Amino acid sequence: MLTQAELIGLLAAVAKGDAAAFEQLYGATRAKLYGVLLRILGRPELADEVMQETYLKVWKMAAKFDPTVASPITWMVAIARNRAIDIVRKKGEVSIEDEPDALNVAADTPPPLARREMNEELKRLLSCLGKLDPEKQRIVLLAYYSGWSRDQLAKKLDIPVNTIKTWLRRSLLEIRACMGT
Amino acid sequence: MFEEDQDTLAAEYVLGTLSAEEREHAEALLSFDPGFEAAVRQWERRLGELNVMVEAVEPPAELWDKIKKEVSPDTAPADAEAAHSPDSTSTTEAASPHDLDVPSTVAAMASDLLLVEKALSSPSAETAADALPHASIGPPPLAPQSPHLERGADVIDLAKRVRRWRGLTIGFGAIAALLAAYIAVSQVAPDLIPPQLRTAGARLIARTEGAGRAQQDRLVAVLQQQPTAPAFLLTVDTQSRTMVVRRVSATLETGRSYELWLIANRSTAPRSLGVVGNDEFTQRTLPGNVDVDSLRSATYAVSLEPSGGSPSGAPTGPILFTGKAVESLPASPPPPKPAKT
Numbered sequence: 001m002l003t004q005a006e007l008i009g010l011l012a013a014v015a016k017g018d019a020a021a022f023e024q025l026y027g028a029t030r031a032k033l034y035g036v037l038l039r040i041l042g043r044p045e046l047a048d049e050v051m052q053e054t055y056l057k058v059w060k061m062a063a064k065f066d067p068t069v070a071s072p073i074t075w076m077v078a079i080a081r082n083r084a085i086d087i088v089r090k091k092g093e094v095s096i097e098d099e100p101d102a103l104n105v106a107a108d109t110p111p112p113l114a115r116r117e118m119n120e121e122l123k124r125l126l127s128c129l130g131k132l133d134p135e136k137q138r139i140v141l142l143a144y145y146s147g148w149s150r151d152q153l154a155k156k157l158d159i160p161v162n163t164i165k166t167w168l169r170r171s172l173l174e175i176r177a178c179m180g181t
Numbered sequence: 182m183f184e185e186d187q188d189t190l191a192a193e194y195v196l197g198t199l200s201a202e203e204r205e206h207a208e209a210l211l212s213f214d215p216g217f218e219a220a221v222r223q224w225e226r227r228l229g230e231l232n233v234m235v236e237a238v239e240p241p242a243e244l245w246d247k248i249k250k251e252v253s254p255d256t257a258p259a260d261a262e263a264a265h266s267p268d269s270t271s272t273t274e275a276a277s278p279h280d281l282d283v284p285s286t287v288a289a290m291a292s293d294l295l296l297v298e299k300a301l302s303s304p305s306a307e308t309a310a311d312a313l314p315h316a317s318i319g320p321p322p323l324a325p326q327s328p329h330l331e332r333g334a335d336v337i338d339l340a341k342r343v344r345r346w347r348g349l350t351i352g353f354g355a356i357a358a359l360l361a362a363y364i365a366v367s368q369v370a371p372d373l374i375p376p377q378l379r380t381a382g383a384r385l386i387a388r389t390e391g392a393g394r395a396q397q398d399r400l401v402a403v404l405q406q407q408p409t410a411p412a413f414l415l416t417v418d419t420q421s422r423t424m425v426v427r428r429v430s431a432t433l434e435t436g437r438s439y440e441l442w443l444i445a446n447r448s449t450a451p452r453s454l455g456v457v458g459n460d461e462f463t464q465r466t467l468p469g470n471v472d473v474d475s476l477r478s479a480t481y482a483v484s485l486e487p488s489g490g491s492p493s494g495a496p497t498g499p500i501l502f503t504g505k506a507v508e509s510l511p512a513s514p515p516p517p518k519p520a521k522t
Contacts, residue, residue, distance in 0.1 A: 019252070022252060023245075030239070030244075030245075031237030031238055031239050031240070032232065032237045034237070034238045034240040035238040036235050038238055039235060044241075047240070048240065048244055048247075051240055051248070052248055052251065055248045055252070056248070069222050069226070070222060070225060071226075071229070073232065074225060074226060074229030074230075077232045078225040078229065086204065089199075089200065089204060090201050122230040122231075122233050125227065125230045140196070141231070143197055143198050144196055145231065147197045149197075149200065150198050150200070153198070168193060168196070168198055169189050172189055172193070172196070173185070176192070179227055
């Protein structure tokens with residue numbers, strides 16, 4: 001498992017055109033990005049396409065990566081997610097009748113990450129999320145992980161779109177205030 | 182609060198809940214408003230930690246071959262800036278005096294949501310969970326144990342979309358349809374079009390078969406902030422290099438002028454196309470050194486400036502409306518993808 005510092009070093013090398021470093025970076029990050037993309041796009045063919053576009057962008061823009069502003073994996077995931085959400089928004093809503101019921105999961109699912117496995121930033125975010133009402137937490141998480149639009153959220157949770165909009169706004173403001181930075 | 186609104190826009194952009202039109206607006210802001218860009222990066226950082234909990238999935242091995250082909254020293258940035266020192270880390274040591282209270286319910290909910298599989302019908306998905314070669318950063322991923330839920334192919338539910346559009350007074354799709362109708366009429370009965378909208382040399386645009394986009398000579402951009410209130414309509418004739426801007430719903434403000442900008446891409450400054458909107462129709466010849474590809478792919482934006490336009494050559498007032506050009510004829514269905522072996 002590569003450390004933050006190692007990834008930063010790889011990106012710096014990629015910025016200079018180091019193809020071997022790029023291959024290493026791909027090796028270290030591909031599964032995480034693919035997981036994120038599959039979750040939003042659903043179809044492996046689409047995920048493949050966005051993976052290609054993402055890594056090409058990483059190759060071209062590595063020099064612009066600023067480690068004081070983001071961590072390497074966050075930066076790369078943001079690139080991938082952006083493109084994935086662009087696609088999902090423009091294609092029109094995928095029928096959400098086909099969405100598995102995300103909110104009722106079988107009892108035999110594995111337990112969540114142990115607290116000791118989380119880094120400080122994640123703990124802080126989850127603790128801030130924890131201060132929101134459960135419905136609002138759900139909306140934020142569904143939006144982030146699954147890339148659902150306001151309309152999909154409204155339909156799935158049986159809540160008017162305007163309410164979703166208001167709740168999102170408030171939740172995000174509260175998260176910002178809570179996280180401080 | 183304007184700043185709060187901007188920050189919420191940035192947050193929703195990162196979260197992903199903006200509509201397609203709102204995303205375009207945000208992307209335009211991203212390309213020339215460093216304050217907005219900073220807000221977006223902050224939100225990416227805040228929310229980015231959620232990715233730690235997403236289970237990693239091995240992509241197909243062939244994917245690397247495809248990526249490798251596209252990547253070569255030629256495509257690397259020409260002048261790679263001096264890389265930041267690898268010793269600088271971006272992790273902040275949160276010196277919290279108290280242990281953070283992470284409610285188990287939140288963590289549980291997050292992982293519950295993650296465990297619901299989405300169309301992972303590839304047989305390698307099961308072995309992927311075991312055979313992860315240090316691919317994940319951070320805590321080991323959760324092994325998916327819920328049954329693979331089959332999901333049909335991308336079902337674009339047209340009925341649902343139509344129902345939604347009927348609720349809008351004038352949605353983006355409706356505008357595109359109207360504009361397509363306008364173009365059709367201009368071919369057939371140009372006298373029906375107000376003289377200012379008739380550009381010289383209007384002619385049938387031949388569609389070419391084959392791979393790649395058919396080149397369009399006529400571009401249309403709808404500049405707006407909300408899909409229900411197009412403020413300006415812009416048509417560009419790339420052959421004659423003229424444009425017509427029609428003020429639709431934007432109100433005239435005394436002592437201020439609207440100025441139109443062309444934003445070719447994120448790294449170039451916005452380019453003024455002049456003050457628009459004093460009359461309902463503004464017709465103008467485009468500057469000689471704007472290339473056609475920029476016209477096609479750029480974002481157009483209208484800002485509110487002091488009377489007579491920006492004194493500085495760059496936008497000084499708020500960017501109120503943005504839009505991208507679209508082909509002015511309804512798109513033909515994309516050519517069928519070649520069969521994969």
